[in-house]
Amino acid sequence: MMNVAVIGTGSISSKHIEGYMSFPNRCQIVAVCDIYVDKAEKSIEDYHVNASAVADYKQLLNNPDIDLVSICTPPSTHAEIAIDFLKAGKHVLVEKPMAASLAECDAMIAAANESGRILSVIAQNxxxxxxxxxxxxxxxxxxxxxxxxxxxxxxxxxxxxxxxxxxxxxxxxxxxxxxxxxxxxxxxxxxxxxxxxxxxxxxxxxxxxxxxxxxxxxxxxxxxxxxxxxxxxxxxxxxxxxxxxxxxxxxxxxxxxxxxxxxxxxxxxxxxxxxxxxxxxxxxxxxxxSQYEHHVGQIDDVLTALEHGRKVFIDGHEGRKxxxxxxxxxxxxxxxxxxxxxxxxxxxxxxxxxxxASVPHFYEKTASVERFEKNVITTTGHE
Missing domain, CATH: 3.30.360.10 (Dihydrodipicolinate Reductase; domain 2)
Structure with a gap:
């Protein structure tokens, strides 16, 4: 049984939580983290998982009960969080895009190699x-x-x-x-x-x-x-x-x-x-x-890799390309x-x-809200 922590409770986190809940005999969510701890508590309540809510992911680094971490935070934070967890001996599944730069990708890959832990990058399609x-x-x-x-x-x-x-x-x-x-x-x-x-x-x-x-x-x-x-x-x-x-x-x-x-x-x-x-x-x-599709399929792949000691389908090198x-x-x-x-x-x-240093600012950001009260993802049936 793999113990999982979900870091970040934005809209995409629901795909991870529901994905893990698809395999109740293989994994369980034991911690949910968000800088707004009430959002973490709300996710725990909504999904009826027996997990702890924390505001700072660093509180989870030395938790021996955590095997695998899903990172669902803004892209600029992916590298730091992933590297910290890999160095702490945790396996990592990180949302796309992998990181904010190729240098950060290489640092993440190096941390995975040094720790001997799995680094998988979401490419659910x-x-x-x-x-x-x-x-x-x-x-x-x-x-x-x-x-x-x-x-x-x-x-x-x-x-x-x-x-x-x-x-x-x-x-x-x-x-x-x-x-x-x-x-x-x-x-x-x-x-x-x-x-x-x-x-x-x-x-x-x-x-x-x-x-x-x-x-x-x-x-x-x-x-x-x-x-x-x-x-x-x-x-x-x-x-x-x-x-x-x-x-x-x-x-x-x-x-x-x-x-x-x-x-x-x-x-x-x-x-x-x-x-x-x-x-x-x-x-x-x-x-x-495919037996399992989308995030469920990728979570199955990561769990299978951990259970059988094989490589994941989408690793850090694939995310980097x-x-x-x-x-x-x-x-x-x-x-x-x-x-x-x-x-x-x-x-x-x-x-x-x-x-x-090189990219243009087409416009300057004119508004900044902490969260949307209604945060539903709408996609398409045409792809």
Whole structure:
């Protein structure tokens, strides 16, 4: 039985709490922490867990009864909290984005290596059945080589979204929609296709004059084999329709799942290749569904790794790759230059201080509220 502490009780913490509660014979929540201790107490009450409420996570570092910690705090705090718990001998599951800089990612990975403890970074969409199946379709090359990748990470957030005290500043949030919303799809892209070798990007704030950070960015990518891609990260798109589309040699495949195959006529114009579509669809349908999805799936993976002494599916190195691609988008958007990957430790954008010294403040934050009384996450059924 794994004893778990949840650090931070913002809206995303409910996904962690409910995830752990899905496995009552494998784990139990024994502590909940928030700087507003009444919020921790409210979570304990709402979920009827037998846990203690604390205001300072450091009170839990030397607690021998805690095995695993979920970190659900603002991104700027991830590294410090994760490193402290890893050094204290606890396993760590940290929300996305992994950290505020590549330097912090490397410090977290080093702490995990030195302690021999698990560090896993949330990328819950990798556990969704359509994404898992799409990954296998691409890996098995049934549609041919990837020629072009299209990532539409379209979200919509109202003006007041950035009124929450830690949102909308480079210091506390670490960035805007590219870092905190498109991270899901950017992670999926690098997982499915690998890292690009070059990035060219632009960004702007077009609708949120109460935030320093961007609310839209567009990036063009070149991959080592010559393939190209594009990523649009946004919180200004009504309808919140998100998709990953891969145009391959023989067919288009995507999530949400869609399939279209073309074959050339004698004059080069296309006609639909229904035979190949049937073959690809049959392969897709033959793939098993994920037993557990979203946060539940990732929590199952972490628990299984701890129970059987194996590696987690998404470790610190995987979380770092996603952040490196995001940092490259920021660097290109700020400098107006094409950025080559990987980024070195001597790159000014490797550290948070270097990034902070370069990024624009599109606007200054005009409001700061401690909490929203109603804090419900609304997502979409289109991704």
């Amino acid at each position: 990798r556990f969704r059945t359509p994404w898992m199946k799409l990954k296998q379709v691409l890996d098995e090359n049934v549609a041919g080589k990837i020629l072009h990748a299209q990532v539409d990470s379209f979200w919509w957030r109202g003006h007041s979204y950035y009124d929450l005290w830690w949102r909308g500043t480079w210091e506390s949030e670490g960035g805007g929609c590219t870092l905190n919303h498109a991270v899901h799809h950017i992670d999926a892209l690098q997982w499915m296709m690998g890292m690009p070798s070059e990035v060219q990007a632009v960004m702007s704030n077009v609708a949120h004059d109460n935030a320093e950070v961007e609310d839209i960015s567009i990036a063009l990518l070149r991959f080592p084999g010559g393939s190209v891609g594009q990523i649009t990260s946004s919180v200004v798109h009504h309808g919140q329709q998100q998709q990953l589309v891969f145009q391959c040699e023989h067919a288009k495949v995507s999530a949400p799942w869609d399939l279209y195959a073309s074959i050339s006529q004698e004059n080069g114009f296309p006609e639909r290749n229904e035979k190949l579509e049937a073959e690809i669809q049959s392969f897709y349908d033959s793939l098993p569904d 996603t952040l490196e691609l995001i940092v490259a988008i920021y660097k290109s958007a700020v400098t107006g230059q094409r950025v080559t990957l990987p980024l070195s430790e001597t790159d000014p954008f490797y550290t948070k201080a270097g990034l902070m």
